[in-house]
Amino acid sequence: MDLEDYRVLFFVVTxxxxxxxxxxxxxxxxxxxxxxxxxxxxxxxxxxxxxxxYPFDVGVNExxxxxxxxxxxxxxSEYYVVCVKFRNSTQPLxxxxxxxxxxxxxxxxxxxxxxxxxxxxxxxxxxxxxxSLVGDVVxxxxxxxxxxxxxxxxxAVWDSEYGGFYFQLFFELWRYDVTMQSFRYHNRxxxxxxxxxxx
Amino acid sequence: xxIRVGVRMSVCETRRLSDVGVMSFSRLFFVLLILxxxxxxxxxxxxxxxxxxxxxxxxxxxxxxxxxxxxEAVLDAEEAGADVSGLLDRLNVxxxxxxxxxxxxxxxxxDEAVRLADLCYGVVVDVSGEAxxxxxxxxxxxVTDSVVRMTGSMxxxxxxxxxxFVVWRVFKRRYSRRVLEMRxxxxxxxx
Numbered sequence: 471m472d473l474e475d476y477r478v479l480f481f482v483v484t485x486x487x488x489x490x491x492x493x494x495x496x497x498x499x500x501x502x503x504x505x506x507x508x509x510x511x512x513x514x515x516x517x518x519x520x521x522x523x524y525p526f527d528v529g530v531n532e533x534x535x536x537x538x539x540x541x542x543x544x545x546x547s548e549y550y551v552v553c554v555k556f557r558n559s560t561q562p563l564x565x566x567x568x569x570x571x572x573x574x575x576x577x578x579x580x581x582x583x584x585x586x587x588x589x590x591x592x593x594x595x596x597x598x599x600x601x602s603l604v605g606d607v608v609x610x611x612x613x614x615x616x617x618x619x620x621x622x623x624x625x626a627v628w629d630s631e632y633g634g635f636y637f638q639l640f641f642e643l644w645r646y647d648v649t650m651q652s653f654r655y656h657n658r659x660x661x662x663x664x665x666x667x668x669x
Numbered sequence: 670x671x672i673r674v675g676v677r678m679s680v681c682e683t684r685r686l687s688d689v690g691v692m693s694f695s696r697l698f699f700v701l702l703i704l705x706x707x708x709x710x711x712x713x714x715x716x717x718x719x720x721x722x723x724x725x726x727x728x729x730x731x732x733x734x735x736x737x738x739x740x741e742a743v744l745d746a747e748e749a750g751a752d753v754s755g756l757l758d759r760l761n762v763x764x765x766x767x768x769x770x771x772x773x774x775x776x777x778x779x780d781e782a783v784r785l786a787d788l789c790y791g792v793v794v795d796v797s798g799e800a801x802x803x804x805x806x807x808x809x810x811x812v813t814d815s816v817v818r819m820t821g822s823m824x825x826x827x828x829x830x831x832x833x834f835v836v837w838r839v840f841k842r843r844y845s846r847r848v849l850e851m852r853x854x855x856x857x858x859x860x
Binding site: 473476477480483484487488491492493494495496497546547549551575578579580581582583585618620646648651 | 736737740741743744748753754757760761765767768772775776819821823825828829830833834837840841845
């Protein structure tokens with residue numbers, strides 16, 4: 471290597487070290503990072519806080535428990551609402567393709583705030599009241615959620631394909647939109663199929 | 670005589686008629702008053718029930734608006750770099766009360782809905798102000814931090830460039846000396 475080559479080498483090394491020394495100032499002017507995907511999680515765990523043991527065959531005068539949880543990866547603190555709804559197999563679910571919630575009114579709701587990167591979880595207990603069987607139709611008069619009785623007046627016809635009277639307890643995730651200053655359905659829901667045994 | 674009698678009678682009749690008129694009017698007014706008191710609930714149905722629902726709806730709306738406003742203030746503070754974990758904890762307490770207020774309102778227990786909505790409001794009413802204070806502090810700290818960073822970087826760049834220049838000069842001198850020492854010696858005379 472001759473002197474000119476060494477000159478170029480020194481120039482490149484000095485420039486590199488100068489950029490390293492300037493990086494704190496560049497970090498103030500040019501925002502680094504923030505390009506990762508932003509999303510929220512919604513999950514349901516069984517009574518032993520695991521993804522198993524979910525209640526399925528349910529009856530009257532019993533209390534069942536699950537854990538509902540939300541994770542925030544939106545880049546900032548979020549204001550969420552989880553709406554708890556109850557349906558039979560003919561009533562509408564949320565429409566994932568159109569990002570619209572179910573038209574059914576919520577029975578119960580959770581309202582909470584989660585910091586970015588954090589999670590929220592709560593135990594939910596539920597049960598059923600005024601369950602009666604008339605012919606091949608089961609009628610459910612009330613759903614108890616966390617000790618509060620909600621009149622539902624729902625019914626389900628015997629499902630011969632799957633052999634049961636099926637209802638679903640499902641959870642919709644809503645998020646507060648600061649721009650619109652209102653809650654919007656966050657296109658996340660989880661549900662629990664329940665086979666009502668009228669015993 | 671007949672005329673006098675007729676006049677007298679008409680005066681008497683007039684006096685009697687007026688006496689009867691006053692008494693009838695008072696009696697009629699009294700009867701109408703009693704009737705109207707009993708008729709009010711018929712024409713304004715469920716007055717007290719509607720008021721209870723309106724009061725509850727108003728309380729819940731007020732709590733909702735305050736929670737949303739507090740959340741937006743906390744977001745601004747968080748964006749400025751403030752530690753808002755304490756404020757989020759309080760918002761969560763308020764959110765719990767608000768959710769319960771919605772539940773009881775839906776079930777028609779308006780007194781409970783009002784109680785919970787007022788609890789929610791009481792928890793969250795000062796959060797906006799505190800968030801604004803944290804935001805201001807964070808902004809001030811952020812400005813100081815930026816100035817320190819910029820100054821430190823400028824000094825660092827100047828030092829690196831200066832040292833680079835000095836090291837280059839020293840290297841160049843030594844390199845030139847080594848090259849000169851390697852030149853072959855010129856010897857006079859030959860064999």
